[in-house]
Amino acid sequence: AREGASFERFFVCPVCSPTRAEFLTGRYHPRGGVTGVTQGGERLNLGETTVADAFAAAGYATALFGKWHNGTQYPYHPLGRGFQEFYGFTSGHWGEYFDPMLEHNGKIVKGSGYLVDDLTDKTAAYIRKCVGDKRPFFAYLACNIPHSPMQVPDRFWSRFEGKELAMRGTIPEREDLDHTRAALAMCENLDWNVGRLLDTLRDLAIEKDTIVVYFCDNGPNGWRWNGNMKGIKGSTDEGGVRSPLLIRWKGTIPEGKTIPQIAGAIDLLPTLTELAGVPRIGDKELDGKSLKPLLLEVEPAWPKRMLFSFWNKRVSVRTQRYRMDDQGNLYDMTLDPEQKRDVAKQNAGTAAELNQHLQQWKQTLAAARPDDRPFPVGHPDFRYTQLPARDGIPHGHIVRSSIHPNCSFLTQWTSLDDFVSWEIEVLTTGEYQVEAFYTCPGKDVGSTVELSFNGQTLRGKITEANDPPLRGAQQDRVPRTESYVKDFRPLNLGRIRLDKGRGQLELRAIEIPGSQVMDLRLLNLTRV
Structure with missing residues (x-):
């Protein structure tokens, strides 16, 4: 903040996938088909173009390290959305932050050490390579913390373990103090890693040639101090959607500048492309606007505007002074930043105007739309397709x-009537090698499973035990609600011919000699 500009009122979405979609496209997330955070609802429509598309078209090297959360199967995958390099995970929350299962350009790999440290190492190495190759770069480091599970290395946790907390959440009785301590420790780790990246830019002597942007994707994921704002993650009130935004461009953006005008994630694409002199790709109308005048001009002419926040059928609208919530309550955010006093009656004209815009937004962008998009398999430009348990539908006892x-897995598969299905569309006819990432205790080895799609079948047998313990609890600073993980091993089921078309991919057991079939984390299909 001391070396660049800080936005006092920057707004994102109440949850993660929508914010990422708005950053990527400069458009409100419902326009891009992002309706949820899991099971396909997180996917960004293929007709949308991204900030990475723009920079790649301009000759930049583009890379994403960390959490994607806008689609797993190509072309929803980051390598289909303008990024040329990807290391991380495509899901939402991840179940293990130490040596986790990750992905590198479609191939499943194992991470090294604490996840954020690993992601930062990879980002710094990528930047060094780009500088060595004399290529301009667009690097997106999407860290997973302070999202739960609350895992953080000892040297950061020790700074907060058992310490008294001077600042508490707005509802103290709902606050888990160790959860807050872990979040603070995670922020310390994040701060350290950001410092390492800034040191990399300094050591490479490219600080004056590099724009650095720092922001968050939603409000806190628990009841803890957030400046006494109303709401947390998931809320369309101020506390659910207000985020830091820091932008540094040494020698160009004045150091220590504070910007009071409201801005949002939708503004980042037009801002970055204009600052870099990169043409925008695509012809869809943007909701965001370039923040360049606010960053570079002393007294910019800046029109009045409204920013909308939407999640779970709730909409709020923010102006420079007011916020109207989903119930039509109006708050003067200058005099009442904690949203305690409804002033709609005292400001009837303003309330009527904002309510009209809010209702219009509800009827258009917030209107429910059916999502019948299948999960694509076998895109001609990409060999690998992951079908995680998250995207499957369990049937029977499963x-x-x-x-x-x-990051969940499927378990309690005990009957021949049980099966798992995925609604898919095969994009390329051909032979596919199939792996099932599984666990199975030794006493239950021997089940035969059958994979089928539109009349084509493949049978495979579980011949080896893989019975690792659940991982995560030993590293958690507080108990989690998300799934624990295991070291799932790939089981080679063989090859299946898949013909182009849409249908239901089903995985069933046709023989169960023990008490269960297996626990299943994902299917991995590779076009041969």
Whole structure:
């Protein structure tokens, strides 16, 4: 903040996938088909173009390290959305932050050490390579913390373990103090890693040639101090959607500048492309606007505007002074930043105007739309397709390992009537090698499973035990609600011919000699 500009009133979405979609496209997330955070609802429509598309078209090297959360299967995958390099995970929350299962350009790999440290290492190495190759770069580092599970290395946790907290959440009785301490420790780790990246830019002598942007994707994921704002993650009130925004461009953006005008994630694409002199790709109308005048001009001419926040059928609208919530309550955010006093009656004209815009937004962008998009398999430009348990539908006795589908696995598969299905569309006819990432205790080895799609079948047998313990609890600073994880091993089921077309991919057991078939994390299909 001391070396660049700080926005006092910057707004994102109440949850993660929508914010990422708005950053990527410069458009409100319902326009891009992002309706949820899991099971396909997080996917960004293929007709949308991204900020990475724009920079790639201009000759930049483009890379994403970390959490994507806008689609797993190509072309929803980051490598289909303008990024040329990807290392991280495509899901929402991740179940393990130490040596986790990750992906590198479609291939499943194992991370090294604490996840944010690993992602930062990879980002710094990528930047060094780009500088060595004399290529301009667009690097997107999307860290997973302070999202739960609350895992953080000892050297950061020790700074907060057992410490008294001077600043508390707005509802103290709902605050888990160790959860807050862990979040603070995670922020310390994040701060350290951001510092390492800034040191990399300094050491490479490219600080004056590099724009650095820092922001968050939603409000806190628990009841903890957030400046006494109303709401947390998931809320369309101020506390659910207000985020820091810091932008540094040494030698160009004045140091220590504070910007009071409201802005949002939708503004980042037009801002970055204009600052870099990169033409925008695509012809869809943007909701955002370039913040360049606010960053570079002393007294910019800046028109009045409204920013909308939407999630779970709730909409709020923010102006420079007011916020109207989903119930039509009006708050003067200058005099009442905690949203305690409804002033709609005292400001009837303003309330009527904002309510009209809010209702119009509800009827258009917030209107429910059916999502019948299948999961694509076998795109001609990409060999690999992951079908995680998250995207499958369990039938019979099979259940998810958590009520939160992201990073979950399927378990309690005990009957021949049980099966898992995925609604897919095969984009390229051909032979596909199939792996099932599984666990199975030794006493239950021997089940035969059958994979089928539109009349084509493949049978495979579980011949080896893989019975690792659940991972995560030993690293958690507080108990989690998400799924624990295991070291799932790939089981080679063989090859299946898949013909182009849409249908239901089903995985069933046709023989169960023990008490269960297996626990299933994902299917991995590779076009041969």
